[in-house]
Amino acid sequence: MNDSTVTTGKPVSRSTRQKRAVEAAMSASDDFRTAQEIHEALRRDGESVGLATVYRALQTLADQGQVDVLKTDGGEAVYRSCSRSHHHHLVCRRCGRTVEIEGPAVERWASAQAREHGYADVSHTVELFGTCPACQADAAGD
Template sequence: MSTPARTSSPVRQTRQRAAIRDLFAGGDEFRTAQQVHGVLERQGDKVGLATVYRALQAMAEAGELDAVRSPDGDMTYRACSSGHHHHLICRNCGKAVEIEASAVEAWADRVAAQYGFRDAGHELEMFGLCQDC
């Protein structure tokens, strides 16, 4: 569900990407490209929806944003910590928290070894309703 393996190539800095980066700073919810575009327009930033899509994808590939497919199939984005981690995401408001999942890590390692795999990876996103919803 999360973004594929991230690359470390820097994202070209543009006015539009700076506006997107500022939008995600300090937020804890995942947002779709359409939501990002709408907020930017309301703030008076002139940026096309296609540009928002390209910028979000590039920023996710560079590791600046996490990308998670929502239960309804939309790709959503959020600024997150680096490294392997998991999320618990509210289905209603999009609030997200990073969760510790050592039991999942151990299970994934056991299953991979059981079937003779090495260097196996996994992705886990949990969805529910937060206490405010």
């Protein structure tokens, strides 16, 4: 084994300048953003980083649990820095504003379903999409 692997055989993530730039861009926003939007913001800030590098950094951050990933209605992956605790998201379809939410009823239901069917080590993802109050007000003013 060389220095780039650990006992799991997976490559060790090196903290490169580009990865740190992606991390900083992620922490600068509260909303979900596409890799292309993150890449564009980095380029505007003078960072020399390729789109493929942004995708790799985001995948590494997702694998490490540092960012959440969800699929939009159109199937596109979007990314957001989130808290480390288990949570769900309420996302505005129009502007992307995102709120982390708890779902105790969902947690109880998921555990009950797993027990009933004899499953263990169950995980789940629940995302809610709607229109935030600001976008509702904008739409009413149109």
